[in-house]
Amino acid sequence: MKIIISDTTALITFAKSDILSLLDNLFETVYIPKAVHDELIIKDDIVKYRIDKFDKISIKKVSNNAILENIKKFKIDKGETEAISLALELGLKLIIDEKKGRQVALSQGVSIVGVLGILIENYRQDFISFDEAHYYFELVKKNGFRVNEKLEDIFYIKLQEIKS
Secondary structure, three states: EEEEOOOOOOOOOOOOOOOOOHHHHHOEEEOOOHHHHHHOOOOHHHHHHHHHHHEEEEEOOOHHHHHHHEEEEOOHHHHHHHHOOOHHHHHOEEEEEOHHHHHHHHHHHOEEEOOOHHHHHHHHOOOHHHHHHHHHHHHHHHHOOOOHHHHHHHHHHHHHHOOO
């Protein structure tokens, strides 16, 4: 069973872009901690609606307080703190895109992926075409996902490498 943990930003990006199906292609369950759920339910109506309809999301409580207290020391937001803690506790990969959160996760040995990694993996596994990967990339940018030019170049290089 393919399970992953998610922070808030990626889920908002996928929900705003109406492409939560890309997660469905790759995972049977997406665990989110309570803090991430709390951040999601205060979002605009379309995000809440699409997240509520997406039946792969399951709220999972962080039960290892020692891990949680250790991650709190890094002074990142509550959703990131709980998501990283849950990933550590369960030994699962984490979907996270914020720079500081990614750095903390990696420093703690958590395996991570971001929105662009999800697009690339969908392409690698033939769930989407190159043109669809390009379209979804533009769509997530249009919906507020910030990508610098260097990261954009890396994204397209990785797509090219897959089929060569």
